Amino acid sequence: MVGAGPAGIYAADILDKSDVQVSVDLFERMPAPFGLIRYGVAPDHPRIKGIVTALHKVLDRPGIRLLGNIDYGTDIKLDDLREFYDAVIFATGAMSDRALDIPGIELPGSHGAADFVSWYDGHPDVPRTWPLEATSVAVLGVGNVALDVARILAKTADELLTTDIPPNVYEGLKASPVTDVHVFGRRGPAQAKFTPMELRELDHSPNVEVIVYPEDIEFDEGSMAAIRGSKQVDMVVKTVQEWAIRDQGDRPKRLHLHFFHSPAEVLGTDRVTGLRTERTELTGDGNVRGTGEFHDWDVQAVYRAVGYLSSPLPEVPFDHNTGTVPNDGGRVLDIDGDQVPGVYVTGWIKRGPVGLIGHTKGDAAETIANLLADAPAEPKEGDPDAILGFLEERGIPFTTWEGWGKLDAHERSLGEPHGRERVKVVERDEMVRVSRD
The missing domain is CATH 3.50.50.60 (FAD/NAD(P)-binding domain)
Structure with missing residues (x-):
């Protein structure tokens, strides 16, 4: 899964709850998870930010792993992901104007x-x-x-x-x-x-x-x-x-x-x-x-404020008119309209930046249903930690769910003396340092 915002986490949740034995890795460009909730919702919207509580429970599950501070297209490419996984889902959202x-x-x-x-x-x-x-x-x-x-x-x-x-x-x-x-x-x-x-x-x-x-x-x-x-x-x-x-x-x-x-x-x-x-x-x-x-x-x-726009993804088809990846029910399609094997989309990169955060659940359900229908009879076998060795070999200072716990505690400690729930850390290097200490 590329993207650990609501769309990616909802898809991971549905996949993890399916009848199929599965493990899910969420690759996130930011050192912290939650995407739009952390970086797209106004700070004076605590009710909407409360969605984090539900997303947190999903990421707490043993079958779901967070790998943050990894930029798809720079740190890792599609062929790399295909080497380690049976399917790749892009849930990269829309953050441009x-x-x-x-x-x-x-x-x-x-x-x-x-x-x-x-x-x-x-x-x-x-x-x-x-x-x-x-x-x-x-x-x-x-x-x-x-x-x-x-x-x-x-x-x-x-x-x-x-x-x-x-x-x-x-x-x-x-x-x-x-x-x-x-x-x-x-x-x-x-x-x-x-x-x-x-x-x-x-x-x-x-x-x-x-x-x-x-x-x-x-x-x-x-x-x-x-x-x-x-x-x-x-x-x-x-x-x-x-x-x-x-x-x-x-x-x-x-x-x-x-x-x-x-x-x-x-x-x-x-x-x-x-x-x-x-x-x-x-x-x-x-x-x-x-x-x-x-x-x-x-x-x-x-x-x-006339709408958001998704950005093209390296090695993935993109429709510049709609600002989405061409797809059929989440199955990515190439320029001839044929399915790209093992590659899927969900959320705003799939349907465009419309609707509320909760609407991405329906997207995720459709995409995961089609992914499971396409699942190979014999999934890949291998060491699930091989991807970690790959990232370390490339010198990528990736963050984890455990690391988010450290950053979360650190931000809360910054807010506590002032009677605030947290004070957000801005600098990427500082986020990574706290998460990896």
């Missing part, structure tokens, strides 16, 4: 949400500082990631001190001069992609005023059908409607939710000095069209 093709998007001060998330989540492979110099910021997109980015930008750093944010992130946010965060959606409230819980959490900060504009509350027949057909959509719409008619308070920071504004251009010459949006209108079926009416917003930074 989807592009947004509008003028000015490449200006300094224009950022991808995934890069910002990696920074505030203490990812070891990104810079330790972030340019937080704007007083007014635009966030493009109305999914959960957009709300996470907006919330982290709007909250005070001290509000996040109860979380696991590293010291460099705290210092960066503490110095941020931001007073206004504007979130822009191309369509209306009934088409927003965030969940009701994520939406309501925006209003929990004593320092952030959430503002919705009455002129943005509009529905067509397609919108009403979406509201009638989904309890979640109904809850989102009701919350937004309530915020649109309430009196504005006097909290020191403001988070503005704008609907029916399509990003048209990022303004500026040497850096971002504004954002131009085109007003849109509903077309009856829940879609929108441009009205030709433009509005310029005085912002000094723009964050695009």
